[in-house]
Amino acid sequence: MGYLAKGQKWVGRHGRWWAFGMIPALITLAGYAVALFFLGGWAGDVAEWATPFADSWSSLWQDLLRTTLAAVVFVGGLLLSVLTFTAVTLLVGQPFYEELCEKVDETEGGAPTPPDVPLWRELVVAARDSLFVLVRAGGFGVLLFGAGFIPVIGQTVVPVLGFLVSGFFLTLELTSVGLQRRGVARRERLRLLRGRLGLALGFGVPLVLAFLVPLVTVVAMPGAVAGATLLARDLVPVEEEPSSPEDGEGDGEPDAPAVPDLPEYGAQRPVDGNPYADGPAGGNPYAAAPHPVEPNPYRGA
Template sequence: MNDLGAGFGYLVKGQRWVAGHGRWFGFGLLPGLITLVVYAGALVGLAYGADDFVAWATPFADDWSSPWLGLLRTTLTALVFLFGLFLAVVTFTAVTLLVGQPFYDSLSEEVERSEGGEVHESGLPLWRELWISARDSVRILLRVAFFGIILFACGFIPVVGQTVVPAIGVCVSGFFLAEELTGVALQRRGLVLKKRLGLLRRRRLLVLGFGVPLALSFLVPFVAVFLMPGAVAGATLLARDLVEPGEGNTPGTGTGDTAVAAKEWTAPGS
């Protein structure tokens, strides 16, 4: 329980940090605003098209009598929209971080600088960092999709599907949101995705304390945009706690797992 509270504390500290550094708050808003416009359009389209999709996917129910036809398709339409919303919540951070990689790297470095101690740098060109971030985001999204499909199927279980499944879904969203956000600071330390996930699993309650409240707040689109700069700041502070002394690369160098991972994106002979 202490770890849950401490995780939430990092979220609060991050919001306080950007509140006290107004220039960085405005700087960090831009990627979220761009992503929000795109996602809002996609969710509006899903809201209008979900019932048509469900009708197309359930032709076997065309001859069902009332109220069963309406009950089935209304339930499935709601589940399709909720599944889309679930994916939007989880992928919003990944897409925003990809769009705003230079913005959030600078913000994260400034947070570490203000906290004192070493400021880590990957030492990689921007294009390599973007490639690594994009690849890791795809891997995370595949994991999220796997959990999402399972949770979607479990949603049909009476009672459990309306109580336990949504709670698990929020925890899954919170965990992977925390991974994406801490990845800004951890990638600079030379930690590849596998090691980052290991760090987060090792302190699961701490991570959930940070990620779950954020996932719930991200259900409100405008809130997500305004919390994003502080979420990056808080995740940077959290990352400093997660990493044991000696883990990752040396500040200002490109050594460590990130540099190794970057080689995978270098064409043969280059």
Template sequence: MHDLRLGFAYLARGQRWVARHRKQFGFGLVPGLITLVLYLAALTSLALWGTDFTAWATPFADDWSTPWQGLFRGFLTAVLLALALLLAVLTFTAVTLLLGQPFYENLSEKVDRDVSPDGTAPESGLPLWRELLVSARDSLRVLARALVWAVLLFALGFVPFVGQTVVPVVGFFVTGYFLTEELTAVALQRRGVELRERLSLLRSRRTMIWGFGTPLGLAFLVPFVAVLLMPGAVAGATLMARDLLGEEIREDRADGAGHGKTLDGRPADTGSVSR
């Protein structure tokens, strides 16, 4: 429970950080707004023509009697929309981060400089095109993992009782995990941490990751809320990345974290993160 609360605390601290740095908040809204418009257009199209698509995909039901044809195709349309919404939540962060790589990279660096005891931030040293390529590659690999989970949960959704109770809860935890991976990648990639090691770090503090990502995933179901929370989510994920690597956080910059300690008060292991 401590790690669960700690994960949520990082999410809240990230939002407070961008509230104090309004210029960074404003810049951070731009990629989210662009992604939101694209996703709303796609989801609206699916809502308008989803029934037609379902009818085209199920010609074998053309001769079914009423009401079974309508119930069957209506159910498939609802499932299709639900799956599209789940994929939108899973991929919104990755697409927004990819479109806004320069914005969020800059924001994450400023958070690092603000809370670092020596006022410095790790730099990747890679040109922008190379950073975009690495980010896109890793996002596709993470998305492939997320899709496996999405298909599995979709199939389990047909199991009576379990599909209506347990599966939605598990789905939100899975969504929160992958959202957090994408967000912490901004800070961890600058430190040269590869995807395999990032996933290992997240698994080592899974409860904290859920505390950060699960409420964020629930909030992201509301489109405009997702855009507003995105800059703070990147800031909070940067703070959490420092914790995962045992880096120090300045007391006067992180709402009570002790100098030489992570936000939960543990001594920082700075020697383990030199790269």
């Protein structure tokens, strides 16, 4: 739960990014509100269409059946929206949360180099990962639904297990952005979180309880993404390349081999036996002034 507190604290210090991270949740909330509005208006028609056998019933029993069925349809849609709100928000907010995750990495240091893939590819990968999580969570949901009919256990143990399963997969979804930036494959993320089960549950279960209220999801989602990024940083730390030592600093070794000092030219001595060491060569006819040649008969011409 410390990562949740750190994430909320981070967005509290960076208010602009907190507002930026709420945009996907607001978009999803508006979409769900419109969908539930139309579902509420059409629930009666859906109930009437689904119960043609009740046309011959008396009005009392017919209205009771169809009103109950319409209420079940609306409540089912509401429950479905609550269960899928986070997954849809993460899918809609993939570009937003990618930027938020990158900012958290930059401010905390040790930012990884993300894979160079186009935006459409990132959206496809995010949709595929969300579908992967939903299918697995749905499989556990079917098992827990069947176990819910077991007396006593179905009313005590099964609900607790349901929250634990939901918390684990919510952590898997939220950390997917940060771990994907670090090149961790989907199945490897699952293995990492299974190896740190207490950490995954401690992060996800409180969020599941809080996210049962969609408005809380809108407000807390940016901090949840920031906290999940901090968690991913500790799961897969990025090794920084050692910086080259500055002049005279670091480990004391020079950057390049030292050039040996050369003697001054004045201190150099000629090699023994050099005939030109002390003067011109013996027998050089041009050592003295040259003798003039015979007078040029054309000099005055």
